[in-house]
Amino acid sequence: MSAFDAVLLYILWMIVLLLIYAGPRIPQALVGAKAIDSWERNKAPVDPPMFQRAKSAHLNCIENLPLFAGVVAIAGLMNQIAIADSVAAWVLYARVAQSAVHISGTSFIQIMLRATFFLIQVVLIGYIAVKLLMV
Helix, strand or coil, X not given: CCHHHHHHHHHHHHHHHHHHHHCCHHHHHHCCCCCHHHHCCCCCCCCCHHHHHHHHHHHHHHHHHHHHHHHHHHHHHCCCHHHHHCCHHHHXXXXXXXXXXXXXXXXXXXXXXXXXXXXXXXXXHHHHHHHHHCC
């Protein structure tokens, strides 16, 4: 898998997470089962816990996407995409794993797994950046 593919799949994963928590809201709003503003920020959550965790997982993806996409774009611009290609798939795999664990629950072990998968991503993105600086 190329680094560009990994970034695109990362974005598609974010869309899947978005649809998990936002998808059920659309019919509820359209048929009038819930007011359009039922999901406004600073209101008590009305979604089931799994949907709330999916939303948090989606927001976590947004935090790392600029870093990941940035190093891949810079690698491409430097004509050094092979550096990013070497680990980009693992960044994606760690992100999907982190999100899946995030959605599944909040036990101590799940939180530790999430942190581990997060650190894997950060280390791999940092690895790409350092390798690019050494070119």
